[in-house]
Amino acid sequence: MPHLLDSPAEWLRHLFDTAVARAQPDHGLAALLPPPPRGRTLVIGAGKAAASMALAVDRLWPSDAPLSGLVVTRYGHCPPGARGGRVEVIEAGHPVPDDAGLQAARRIVGATGGLSADDLVLCLMSGGGSALLAWPAEGVTLQDKRAVNQALLHSGATIAEINCVRKHLSAVKGGRLGARCAPARMVTLLISDVPGDDPAVIASGPTVPDPTSCADALDILARYRIEVPQAVHAALHSGRLETPKPGDPRFDGHQVHLLATPQQALEAAAAAARQAGVAAYLLSDAIEGESRVVGQVHAALARQVARHGQPFARPCVMLSGGETTVTVAGPAGRGGRATEFLLGAALTLQGEPNVWMLAADTDGIDGVEDNAGALLTPQSWAQAAQQGLKAQDFLDRHDAYGYFERLGGLLYTGPTYTNVNDFRAVLVL
Structure with a gap:
């Protein structure tokens, strides 16, 4: 550790490095991983830490147990060793969604097809996943999502407010991805980047039920004077873009664990x-x-x-x-x-x-x-x-x-x- 009086600036940098080291996904991960299932194990995920989380899971998962899947992270956020493993890593745009994020989201959803009750899904989510899983809901274009996302980022809205809107304009967030995984067993592992560590807010909660509503999303858009296309406004107003809610049986038995928090x-x-x-x-x-x-x-x-x-x-x-x-x-x-x-x-x-x-x-x-x-x-x-x-x-x-x-x-x-x-x-x- 740098000596405080010799270099206060370097000493502060050491504190930052210590905080970052504690937030790496290998802390306590082994104790949270379930045993291999009778069927297959699928790893899916999104976020700035998704690639390092996938690498940690791959290293800890038994070498003789099947493991496959894919995660999406921000361009340049794939750590050494993460490529070439059993879990594929895709890179996409952040903080504004791009076509690579759209294709990644479609591939992740496609990988969940045909899951059974004998299968296990490990969902690895961290901050940044909201922009990286960029599949718009029906009737919403990628350009619509990009414009709304950019406006929200400049509006001064809180991350919970931003992610409430994102969920309702998405085909995968707000619990929709998790609902697609039923009847497989789900375990979601999270690295939190949000005040309060709410799993439904982290990465816009792709695998957990959503307590917010279309009406909440409309209120946020109105509060920050953000305009959306008339078709999107009508879809929100009608409730057509509603998300799965707490109590939905598709989430029965779902386990959620926090790997690292602020x-x-x-x-x-x-x-x-x-x-x-x-x-x-x-x-x-x-x-x-x-x-x-x-x-x-x-x-x-x-x-x-x-x-x-x-x-x-x-x-x-x-x-x-x-x-x-x-x-x-x-x-x-x-x-x-x-x-x-x-x-x-x-x-x-x-x-x-x-x-x-x-x-x-x-x-x-x-x-x-x-x-x-x-x-x-x-x-x-x-x-x-x-x-x-x-x-x-x-x-x-x-x-x-x-x-x-x-x-x-x-x-x-x-x-x-x-x-x-x-x-x-x-x-x-």
């Missing part, structure tokens, strides 16, 4: 900090809201600790997770919610001494950029001033990437092959 990742980072003699506090694993505002709140708390020793004594590190949002009203620059969080914090701290902050997405990609997130140091504000960079100008055009790129503060990790969403660490010395 809370577990944060706890691992906190344990690493305490081992280094630094007090660690978990603020929440489920923070939502506008990224810049959440950044300002974290910064105000850090400033209170730095100046007054309240509510925590320093040195300490404060950790949080969840999924914030970025509402884009017009043309935008570059940057995801982690870098925008830090840019909001920078405006509040304005070079506050003894405060370092790291914010990153645990999948290694902040939004659609090539960085995982960024680092904010006590020197960042002065460095920006020397270059004539005004944080508010960059924030106004949602160009947090450009701001931190100029400062050399971007954090690059590459794909991590997992996803438990946002990781934020605030160090006060």
Whole structure:
């Protein structure tokens, strides 16, 4: 572990790496895998961690027991060794669905044909699965889904709201894929990227019943003023796009297990900090809201600790997770919610001494950029001033990437092959 006083930034990076390591799918997986069935075992799945989950299952599954299937992950998120195994890996577009995701969804559904009560289906789902399983419901085009998805991502809607709409415009999400697997036994293994760890929200719940309704989806579209084609609106209004609901007998005996959660990742980072003699506090694993505002709140708390020793004594590190949002009203620059969080914090701290902050997405990609997130140091504000960079100008055009790129503060990790969403660490010395 890097020494804290030698390099606070590297020390924070170590906490992030520790959190990501805890979120890898091999933690506790062996104990959750059922014994091989009398029939065949089919592996299906989707998400940024789907390929690494499939690789872990393949390694643990008995070599003399049949195993086959396919999963879809984001382009570039297939770990070494995942190809060539018993489970095929397909790559597709994220966060906006593409034709490869459509073809992958059709192939996954096709693989569920002919299942019997003697068969077992292992469903591997993680964040990102909503966009990667891109088969629209009847009467909805892929272009319709892409347009609605893009509008939702820019609207400021929460992930639960976004996924409620996605479910009802899909041929496979909201429990529809799971219903197709009956009467086979189903075991769904999840890596959570959503506040609250609700299986019905993770990847839009393809294999679990959906408690939301078409009416809920319409309310969300109206709340965020998102227009959909008249035919889609009519299908939602009529209830024709309704999803399978809790109590549906096709899900009897279905087991659902969480392999990794944001809370577990944060706890691992906190344990690493305490081992280094630094007090660690978990603020929440489920923070939502506008990224810049959440950044300002974290910064105000850090400033209170730095100046007054309240509510925590320093040195300490404060950790949080969840999924914030970025509402884009017009043309935008570059940057995801982690870098925008830090840019909001920078405006509040304005070079506050003894405060370092790291914010990153645990999948290694902040939004659609090539960085995982960024680092904010006590020197960042002065460095920006020397270059004539005004944080508010960059924030106004949602160009947090450009701001931190100029400062050399971007954090690059590459794909991590997992996803438990946002990781934020605030160090006060």
